[in-house]
Amino acid sequence: MSRPTSTPRRLAAASATVALVVGAAACGPKADGGGGTGKDAAPQRGGTLTVLNQNPQDQFDPARLYTSGGGNVPSLVFRTLTTRNRADGAAGTKVVPDLATDTGTPSEGATVWTYHLRDGLTFEDGSPITTADIKYGIERSFAPELSGGAPYLRDWLVGAADYQGPYKDGRTLDSIETPDAKTIVFHLAKPEGDFPYLATQTQFAPVPKAKDTGTKYQDHPVSSGPYQVEKNENDGAHLVLKRNPNWSAATDDQRKAYPDTIDVQSGLDPAVINQRLSAGTGADAAAVTTDTNLGPSELAQVKDDKALAARVGTGHFGYVNYLAFNPKVKPFDNPKVRQAIAYALNRTSVVNAAGGSSLAEAATTYLPAQETFGYTPYDPFPAGATGSPEKAKEALKEAGYPDGLTVTLTHSTDTGKGYGPNLATAVQDGLKAAGITVRLEALDSTRYSKTIHTVGTEPGFFLSGWGADWPSGGPFLAPIFDGRQIVTDGYNFNSAQLDDASVNDEIDRINKITDHAEAAKRWGALDQRIGEQALTVPLFHPVYKRLYGKDVRNIVISDWTGVLDISQVAVK
Numbered sequence: 001m002s003r004p005t006s007t008p009r010r011l012a013a014a015s016a017t018v019a020l021v022v023g024a025a026a027c028g029p030k031a032d033g034g035g036g037t038g039k040d041a042a043p044q045r046g047g048t049l050t051v052l053n054q055n056p057q058d059q060f061d062p063a064r065l066y067t068s069g070g071g072n073v074p075s076l077v078f079r080t081l082t083t084r085n086r087a088d089g090a091a092g093t094k095v096v097p098d099l100a101t102d103t104g105t106p107s108e109g110a111t112v113w114t115y116h117l118r119d120g121l122t123f124e125d126g127s128p129i130t131t132a133d134i135k136y137g138i139e140r141s142f143a144p145e146l147s148g149g150a151p152y153l154r155d156w157l158v159g160a161a162d163y164q165g166p167y168k169d170g171r172t173l174d175s176i177e178t179p180d181a182k183t184i185v186f187h188l189a190k191p192e193g194d195f196p197y198l199a200t201q202t203q204f205a206p207v208p209k210a211k212d213t214g215t216k217y218q219d220h221p222v223s224s225g226p227y228q229v230e231k232n233e234n235d236g237a238h239l240v241l242k243r244n245p246n247w248s249a250a251t252d253d254q255r256k257a258y259p260d261t262i263d264v265q266s267g268l269d270p271a272v273i274n275q276r277l278s279a280g281t282g283a284d285a286a287a288v289t290t291d292t293n294l295g296p297s298e299l300a301q302v303k304d305d306k307a308l309a310a311r312v313g314t315g316h317f318g319y320v321n322y323l324a325f326n327p328k329v330k331p332f333d334n335p336k337v338r339q340a341i342a343y344a345l346n347r348t349s350v351v352n353a354a355g356g357s358s359l360a361e362a363a364t365t366y367l368p369a370q371e372t373f374g375y376t377p378y379d380p381f382p383a384g385a386t387g388s389p390e391k392a393k394e395a396l397k398e399a400g401y402p403d404g405l406t407v408t409l410t411h412s413t414d415t416g417k418g419y420g421p422n423l424a425t426a427v428q429d430g431l432k433a434a435g436i437t438v439r440l441e442a443l444d445s446t447r448y449s450k451t452i453h454t455v456g457t458e459p460g461f462f463l464s465g466w467g468a469d470w471p472s473g474g475p476f477l478a479p480i481f482d483g484r485q486i487v488t489d490g491y492n493f494n495s496a497q498l499d500d501a502s503v504n505d506e507i508d509r510i511n512k513i514t515d516h517a518e519a520a521k522r523w524g525a526l527d528q529r530i531g532e533q534a535l536t537v538p539l540f541h542p543v544y545k546r547l548y549g550k551d552v553r554n555i556v557i558s559d560w561t562g563v564l565d566i567s568q569v570a571v572k
Contacts, residue, residue, distance in 0.1 A: 022569070043554040049259040049565065050549075052273045055424035056266040057236035060229070061218035062202035063141035064148035065467075067465045072290070072565050073264055076241060076255065078205035079224040081115050081134065081184075082196050083569055084560045086254045086568055092558020093372040093471040098254065099129065099224070100205070103196040104554070110191040115199070117182040120251050123208060124223040125243045131184035135176045139166045141148070141203040142173075142343075144536030145215055149203050150469065151278045156198070158187045167214070191512040197383050197470035223247070226257035239264040244354035258554070258570035276300055276546040278308060285551040286571035290563045294545040296355045308547070314546040315562035316361075318368045318476065319467035323427065323537040324495040329460030338534035340561070341461075342381040343393035346430030350539050353426035354418065357543065363538035366480075367527045370559055372471040372516070376524030380532045382507055392434035404435025410462035411440060412448040418542065419463040427463075427539075453491045464495065464536075471560050472516065473523020478507050481530050494499035496535035503530065 051073065061064060062078045075083065083098035085091060095103055102114040107114070107261070121129040141149050143165030154160050160176035173188040188195070188287045190407060198204075211222045219232050226249075227241035241262040263283075276284045294302060294312065302308045323341065327331040332338060347362040354360035361369070364379035383391055396404060410563040411424035421442060428438040441459070443451055451457045452464060479485055483499025486492060504528055513519040532540075542564055548555060551572035556565045 017478075034035075037113070039479075043256070044572075045258050045260075045378075045570070046285065047259050047286060047571040048261040048263055048571055049552070049566060049571050050283050051262065051264040052268055052276060052284070052289050053264065053266045054268055054270055054273065055291050056234070057239050057264055059148055059218060060232055060236050060239065061146060061215075061221060062137060062205035062207065063146040064218070065202040066148065066265055071536065072563060072567055073239070073241075073262070074202050075227060076227040076257075076262060076567055077221060077223045077225045078202050079252070080202060080204040081199040082204075083200050083254055084558060086256075086565055087558060088556055090371060090559050092556070092565075093370070093472075093560050094273070094328070095200060096254065098200075098252075099134070100199075101385060104199065106193070106195070110195070110475065110512055110514050111188045113186045113188070113195045113199075115184050117184075117196045118251050119302055120248060121224070122246045122248075122297060123206070124246055126207065126246045128181075129206045129224055130181040131178040133208055134184055134204060135172070135178050136166070136209045136212075137205050137207035138176060138203050139163075140207060140212060140357045141165070143167050143214075150198075150201050152198050152201070152510050153203060156188050156190070156192055156195075158189050177562050188510050190508070193511055193514040193516075194470065194472050194474050197472060200470065219399045223358065226252065226255050235269075236264075237267045239266075253497070256570070257553070257567065257568040262566065274547060275474070276551060277311075277334070278302075280550045285549045286563050287549040288552055288566065288569065289546055289548075290566070292308055292546065293359075294547060296553055299355075299358055299494060299544065299545060302547075304543075306551075311548055311550060313546050313548060313557050313564055315546070315557050316368070316541060316542060316559065317467060317562040318373055318559070319465060319542055320363055320366055320368060321463070321465040321539045321542065322363075322366065323539060324462050324464040325535060326458045326460045327496055327535070329458075331401070334399045335534060336395045337401070338537075339403070340392040340395035340399065340401075340434065342437065342537045343388050343395055344382045344431045344434035344436055345383070345427065345537060345539075346385075346387040346433075347539065348385045349426040349430050350423060353422040353543070354540055359543050360540040361543060363541050365527060366531055366536060366538050367473060367476055367524060368541050370471065372520060373468070373476060374473040374520035374523030374527065376528055378528045378531065380528070381534065387430055387433070389434040392431075392436070396435065398434060404437065406437040406439065407461050408439045408441050408459065410452065410459040411442055412445050412463070413442045414445040417475075418465055421462060423539070453493065455486070455488050455492050455497070458492070458495060458553060462495075466493070468529050473520060473527065474507075474511060477523060477526060477530070481535070482507050498530075498535060499534075502522065 079099050081100045082095050085094040085096045104113045142163045177185040223244045226247045228243045228244045231240035270292045325331045351360045367373045367375050369375050410418040424440050431438050452462050479493045481498050486494045510522045553570040554568050556568040
């Protein structure tokens with residue numbers, strides 16, 4: 001992953017969406033109605049699927065969407081060169097062809113990637129999709145007025161760093177070649193073995209230049225997928241999708257497109273969403289949510305109702321909540337102090353504060369416990385589930401604090417996120433037994449995010465979290481530990497401000513690897529190597545629980561997004 005040049009949704013994890021009540025992913029739904037088919041019947045074509053969400057599907061323009069996520073709503077309209085494999089669990093972490101015939105052919109040490117389009121691809125008006133449309137779609141994503149998308153292309157493409165899009169002077173990117181209508185070639189500034197994953201981003205969706213209306217394009221973007229936009233009210237607060245008559249399943253083996261209509265209703269209170277899904281009356285019987293989890297109290301109620309319990313999907317998104325250190329602030333410049341905190345931490349209390357084992361799994365590794373990321377089990381500071389005050393005190397003694405010490409932990413006031421007072425108090429209580437007195441500093445969510453991500457104001461000790469943009473170790477480790485991604489004049493995510501040449505070089509070496517399994521092993525080894533420095537203390541990997549309506553069929557939740565995949569859903 002390259003240095004963020006904006007404040008993307010998942011990268012700005014402490015400020016926005018990837019938290020216990022928002023993120024999601026799955027190892028596949030663990031419910032009677034899960035596993036790819038509904039409980040009572042095979043999936044059928046027709047009907048209306050209702051999506052009940054907190055967060056509006058705003059900026060519905062492929063240039064401005066950060067990923068093709070959003071509960072998979074964008075990918076119903078925008079097809080890309082590659083896409084996620086629409087399957088449960090680990091199988092869903094694979095990248096597969098979409099508009100392209102394969103996942104890309106690398107050359108020149110993974111600095112050149114070539115794609116060829118399938119036959120028979122058309123837009124919603126029946127006109128053919130060409131590689132010129134994909135090239136133009138990417139180029140317009142660089143326009144300042146269409147900001148919001150992922151930053152990778154600006155960093156990865158040759159000559160893209162200062163590119164401002166085609167609107168002002170019509171300039172194009174020479175690093176994207178289209179030798180014919182079905183071939184597109186990308187020239188990268190450095191090797192990127194993960195390029196097929198990047199090609200799933202909505203910036204790779206085709207946009208016909210003649211139909212581009214700039215900032216108004218989001219009102220009716222031209223569809224390349226199975227659905228087209230019929231209504232977009234209040235910047236995505238109410239989005240209605242109808243079938244695209246010119247989409248052909250013969251060219252798309254990933255999207256099932258069972259419902260006739262997708263009705264996305266956003267801006268709703270989470271309690272209201274779960275109540276409506278639970279009651280399941282009227283249209284809500286055929287409803288799902290892609291951004292609202294069940295909390296501890298709601299789970300307790302669901303547990304006692306077999307019918308409801310059968311309508312809960314479970315997921316594990318590639319995310320980690322952790323304690324972050326700024327080693328430039330005393331006493332955290334002393335590795336032994338950081339190690340003492342790692343030994344003293346009571347992860348059982350932390351998990352309980354996060355909602356219990358149903359909603360959080362204790363973590364000793366930075367990488368999530370999924371093979372696709374390169375997960376390698378290790379614990380550099382083994383202290384058991386409840387911590388070891390004895391080991392912590394010994395480390396403090398070695399650090400020069402035989403009588404203990406007092407530190408300040410900065411956290412958010414937002415109780416709905418994984419950085420709030422409940423978690424901070426659990427950390428405080430756990431460290432107390434080791435002689436570490438923790439003072440809590442609470443900041444409102446906006447100030448908190450800005451404070452911890454600004455080099456000049458970053459505290460010495462704070463709660464943080466990270467989720468990758470695709471299931472690979474690269475976008476998980478590089479933004480946090482690559483010294484070249486330290487940002488001094490904007491949002492910085494390398495909180496330890498680690499700039500270790502050997503780590504940077506290993507990241508470069510792994511990025512050259514185009515075999516994902518081989519790269520994953522190397523990411524896992526690097527995770528362990530960095531973890532031994534106690535620059536962060538992993539706390540837990542979130543678990544997500546979401547209700548779906550009683551008339552919803554064909555539940556598919558992958559380990560890529562963990563969001564119930566509405567491209568697979570059917571309604572009764």
